[in-house]
Amino acid sequence: MAVVLQNVVFPTNQDPDVLPLYADPETWATVKCMPLRLSDSASIDNVLSRHSARVRPGKRVSYATYFNAFPASYWQRWTVVRDITLNISTSGTGTVIVYRSNSGGQQQRVESRTVKGDGVNNVFQLPLNSFGDGGWYWFDLIAGSSELVLERATWETTAKPVKTGKVSLGMCTFNKAEYCVETLANIAADPALREVVDKILLVDQGTAKVKDRPEFPQIAAELGDQLRVIHQGNLGGSGGYSRAMAETLQLADTDFLLLLDDDIEFETESAIRALQFGRFSSNPVIVGGHMFDLYDKPVLHAWAEHVKPGPFLWGPSFPEQHRHNFKESNLRQTPWMHARLDADYNGWWMSLIPKQVIADIGLSLPVFIKWDDSEYSLRAAEHGYRTVSLPGVALWHMSWLDKDDSQDWQAYFHTRNRIIAGLLHSTQPRGGKLMQNSSRQDIKKLLNMQYYAVQLSINAMRDVLAGPEKLHSTIKTVMPEARALMSEFGETRVWLPDDEDHPVSRGGRSLPIIQDPTWFEEESRPELQYPTGINLALFTAKTVAKQWLREDATDKIPELEYAKRDALWWHIPKHESVIIGSADGRGKMWYRHDRAKFRRMLREIQVLRRQIERNWDTLAKQYREALPHITSVEMWLETFEK
Template identity: 30%
Template sequence: MTQNVVAEPENRPESQGGEPGRLLAQRTFFAARSFPAPDAMYAAATLGAAVTERERVTVEPHAQVTTNTYFGRFPASYWQRYTEVASCDLEAVVTGSGKLAITASDSHGDPRTVAHKVVEGAEREPIRLTAPIDRFVDGGALWLDIETGGERLIVENVRWTVAAAKTPRPISVVICTHNRADYCIETLVELAEDPVVRDYVTAVHVTDQGTDTVDSRERFAQVKELLGDKLRYVRQPNLGGAGGFTRGMYETLEGPGGEDAHILLMDDDIKLESDTIMRISALANSTTEPAVIGGQNLCELHPDRLFVDADVADLPKLRAGIDRSESLSQRSMLDHSQERRVDATHNAWWCCLLPAEVVRAVGYPLPIFFQWDDVEYGLRARGAGFFTVTLPGAGVWHQDLYWKGWDDWARYFHYRNGLITGALHNQLRPKEMAQFLLTEFMQTLASMQYGLAATMIKAIEDFLDGPGTLDDGGANVVPSIRMLRAEYPETHIVPAANSGVRADHAPIVRSGWEPSKPTLVLLKRLAMQYLDKPGGGAAIRSGDEAWWHVSLFRTAVVTDASQTGVRVRRLDKKLMTKLGKQGLAVLWRLRQEGAETVRRYHQEQPRLTGKENWERLFGAR
């Protein structure tokens, strides 16, 4: 029989799904619910046979099952670093005979058993195991291991709970969407059909900025029925992600209970594991100080791969991306575990919780439409003393970003908004930035990406025009950028079978090594293009389209990163010369006018991020 029997956990919203005084930190599932992720991301049989279901695992005789998996691990290191929680309890209901153990790892991945229990002949008996959270500062996690002898063991309703430090705060989910109605409705259904999450969230704000609206979908009625008056559906003109998320933040903070709210921002094009909401919320309710808590980005097309574990911005290089030194980006979570605790400078808004204190301290986001809005806001919060935590095991699946090509209309916002972010966070030095952008601009010309070069020029010009360029929230610049780029043939993706280039004129040619003296080679390639010397053509695979390779040819048929078609790049000496002169002129302006432009953005930041400005953009005043 079992020992130390406790009451079976109940789903009480006031304690976030546990007994009074306890906080539900996360649930252990043994299989995916709706998204076709590998069940081994939840639990895996390491010996013998087992049958895994969403909330139950049946372990056959002489078998072993572990939850040392992406979703199965309890991120003890993050709980020790950011909370005063001293221990956690694992609660479960068991039937049969076998052994249950909580195993811990350290920052090197070495395992140790910290609690265990042997059960014999149990009949749906509740059990509890307690594990200390005391040796995890640099890394490590906890998980459940199950082992059977000669009999079967069923384990179900597994919950990890901690002592509740305070009353859980109301949480509002905010989803911004634009013409991704099918994605958005799937996320809403995933949330609404989980009774624990549905009971716990206070409100679900959906800001719909598109023409293909979410409320046009048949399942929207199901979502409305399940969520009731918790669903707050608002339509507004397209103000980008910045405007859509800010609308949800505004509605939450200006509504009842907004002064204590947790605001969980989520993209419209994610696939949701609903327990991610509970995990992020639980940590946010337990931190010693208010903190920004974010989820990780898994790849939708390759569900076992982690794309972002923790982001670190590099503003002088206009890179918002991943800290590659310790990152497990592009690694399969079936083969790797996140043992070391890592820091982040910000968290992207595919899944990110903001306490109300952050908004009160730093204001609303900048009205920069999209790209860098989340980075800038995260850096602003960090500058005001708020930690950012990207929590392992709190993952959502997002469209694979490395399948998106660099050369698209969004590059305008990358450059313009990256410059604005650098300016506001005192990392834009005009001379150094102009030199950095000159190199990227010359590489773009050498790559025969003339539309991208024109996009860069427009972005830098608009940055130099100053804060007034943000007065419309970015609504008007999108069509103008699309029209600008449409003038350049290589910006268009065409079917591979209809590229207009004969196969014998464009054989597949692999890229060589990166030059050891890249600046010298770049100048030489540009000179050769100016003298009209490159000849011949090549078909170039995605990933091989580096400037030093493409610039060898007169015509390059380059596979787009999306793998949906190709782009045909052709040398145009006249256009290269024209754009080159324009680019040099605007970069000279950046050197000369950059310091004054930075000052103007600093001066206007309080107005741009203020409630009154956003009310004007929403049309609320």
């Protein structure tokens, strides 16, 4: 019996911005090795339904797109599927051409057929035996003298799945009720997804409850006993998702748990694809979904993310992945997307975890937020369970462009949890360059008068040295304590336009950075060039010495005002008092040199860094021995009940 692995789908929300992710009717050229779109043919009017679309007379549309091409290399590498069937139903006259690509992105024609008539079904048998390094399948439609309608298309297999159980959805939220009810409504409206979902576990940790939204009663009635709302104190993402994991272990019909963030827009087809990939995987794997920008919808956050072993720092495996815009370069125009890329971890904005993995390795590390998702995948890999960031599986999530969580209360968790994850999983002696890199980040912040963020980092290192025993007992209090500390640091205040005592710089506002052409920056504004190598070392030494001797500027008028994006870290230290726009655009923040804080924090950073490096092996042993206990269901249940 044939099983649908992937439906060809289209957006039904009348949003033209997402069209490049579903269909590519454009004409492209290459100029200086860069793709150039020569047309603007995409129209939301050509979307007829969730599964059908039309091609205008004489036009050609390619479905070599993120959501509608088939990622053959991933299915060949990780699953038991060895051949697939492409079923295409059309009405009208035209041509269907099936293509494949190799790992370098070269397009290769597989088969072509002429179609004529209403409801004509064409079946293409396609092997999965030559995609070891990469490659996709897709098809194009070319209309004749009249329009050609794609009625439906599916990618199927007759292979037998390894697992057949259902998926439960685990959603964790804190005061994002509006987003949650929209996601629940999308799920309720998709009968195909409802059919494979066992339970929807909504862990509400906020004060603005999802159940209090006016839309909730009707949606809850539609979902019936599939929906289970769980209320608990704010334990962060690690506590919310751990609750969903613990509940999943008690569900007999569930084989997989799909973790979803709260501030998302959900492509429900992606959940079905992730489940099918999990069901057909040769061995249990964590199936991760990609993240698109909710406010710039054709833009992808990253494709496959890694933890670099030297500095033990997360990020895309290479820079070109970061914020790729499919409107500017679609699948056929982006060769690196055709190589199969392996990931170390996937963010928990969307991640499908087999129940077997949860039972084997435990729940999340009790760290509130940050590094819980990456640590979990690293831990899973040590137990033989890999993570696959699967193309074609994605959602839209709020962008981080208008945030800077490295400077707010989350700076504590960035530092503490990165070091803990390194103690647990780094294979480098004394964590490699982790502490050196972390110390450099703190010095950058210190030179930029970000004393609050540096103090949080200092507190984080102290807590790492205290050992793993208090992670559970402090999980509810550590975030409020970090936020309360803001009152001691003047740079955390956001000055709004209507504030009577709003600071004004004597030098006005700095010139904006012009991204293009680059010659403008290089020739006209050399101060914008990033210092590297020996220049970076000299700059840091000179600037640290200067700030060590510099008098306090707490009462000095700001010298200049910068937009947030223009406040380059190597430029701001030239000032004693400066205004910088807040990341969210609400107002301005006033940074002033404080010699006493600078001297104290610089000393403490170095002392704590040396302590952790000197005691690395002892600390690593403590945390690794404690890991099975602090991630156990029993330990987490005690925390849930407190």
